[in-house]
Amino acid sequence: MRHTLLLIAALACQAADLTVVTSGAFRGPYQELAPTYRADRLTLAGTDTIDINNALRNDKPVDVVIADSATLADYARQGKLRPNSQVDLVRSKISIAVRAGAAHPDVSTLDALKQALLSARSIGFSASVSGNYLSSELFPQLGIAEQIQSKIKRISGHPVGEAIVSGEVELGFQQISELLAVKGLDVIGDLPASVQRNSTFSAAIPTASQHPVEAKALVDWLASPAAFDAIRHFGLVPLGH
Numbered sequence: 001m002r003h004t005l006l007l008i009a010a011l012a013c014q015a016a017d018l019t020v021v022t023s024g025a026f027r028g029p030y031q032e033l034a035p036t037y038r039a040d041r042l043t044l045a046g047t048d049t050i051d052i053n054n055a056l057r058n059d060k061p062v063d064v065v066i067a068d069s070a071t072l073a074d075y076a077r078q079g080k081l082r083p084n085s086q087v088d089l090v091r092s093k094i095s096i097a098v099r100a101g102a103a104h105p106d107v108s109t110l111d112a113l114k115q116a117l118l119s120a121r122s123i124g125f126s127a128s129v130s131g132n133y134l135s136s137e138l139f140p141q142l143g144i145a146e147q148i149q150s151k152i153k154r155i156s157g158h159p160v161g162e163a164i165v166s167g168e169v170e171l172g173f174q175q176i177s178e179l180l181a182v183k184g185l186d187v188i189g190d191l192p193a194s195v196q197r198n199s200t201f202s203a204a205i206p207t208a209s210q211h212p213v214e215a216k217a218l219v220d221w222l223a224s225p226a227a228f229d230a231i232r233h234f235g236l237v238p239l240g241h
Helices: 002-014 022-035 049-057 069-077 109-120 127-141 147-150 158-166 176-180 212-222 226-231
Strands: 018-022 040-044 066-067 087-092 094-099 123-126 152-155 171-175 183-188 199-204
Touching: 002 123, 018 022, 018 049, 022 049, 022 066, 022 171, 022 176, 022 199, 022 226, 040 049, 049 066, 049 069, 066 069, 066 109, 066 212, 087 176, 087 212, 087 226, 094 147, 094 158, 094 176, 109 127, 109 147, 123 127, 123 158, 127 147, 127 152, 127 171, 147 152, 152 158, 158 171, 158 176, 158 183, 176 183, 183 212, 199 212, 212 226
Parallel strands: 018 040, 018 066, 123 152, 123 171
Antiparallel strands: 066 199, 087 199, 094 171, 094 183
16 A cells, blocks of 8 residues: 555656645655655745745745644635645644753643743744744743743744754744754653643645645645654654545
8 A cells, every 4th residue: 555655646746846835843754755755846945934824825836835724724714725625634742842961951740841931041932833822821821921021032934943952042842843853952841731732734735736636646645654654753643544
């Protein structure tokens, strides 16, 4: 079955060059999988929320977009995606990291997480779904939003992990897959279960796609068992069949 899926993928990709835009949460698995699906026929045109919004709002000729399911559902309501083209790919959790070799604060409980945040010299999180949750819900829930406001930084244009490695921030939060994709980090834990926010990331075909048939073949392949090993390698849970 796996060989059949790979053959279908290769044949489909021979028919057209496809342009893909993905959320950073799926960047690692995508980059690992693309060579199997003939990377010479795939163009990765963006890997963050800014690129996704720019492509869909401006009807750019993108063939596949991968983003959190809520964002895609909103764009579908706006008529920016082909009807019924959205396919769930993975479920992701928010994790916490420090620079490799640095002290590992305890983040295993709510009280410990709160103390780690209060003690950190600087805190970074992404300018996307996980960062929005932290700033608008979690930090206020912990009762420390005002106390840590001066040392938090919303990271845009590059992964939070890179900001940790460079020393831009000391303690960083992001989707587990995005942290695991950066060398020089220690992932020290996940958000405690009681405040964890799992996100679903899906693939869809924009109405502006010039190759919708070939795009569907790629989406179906990314949701197939052929992609599961790469997905799990980056700490994600596959949702396809």
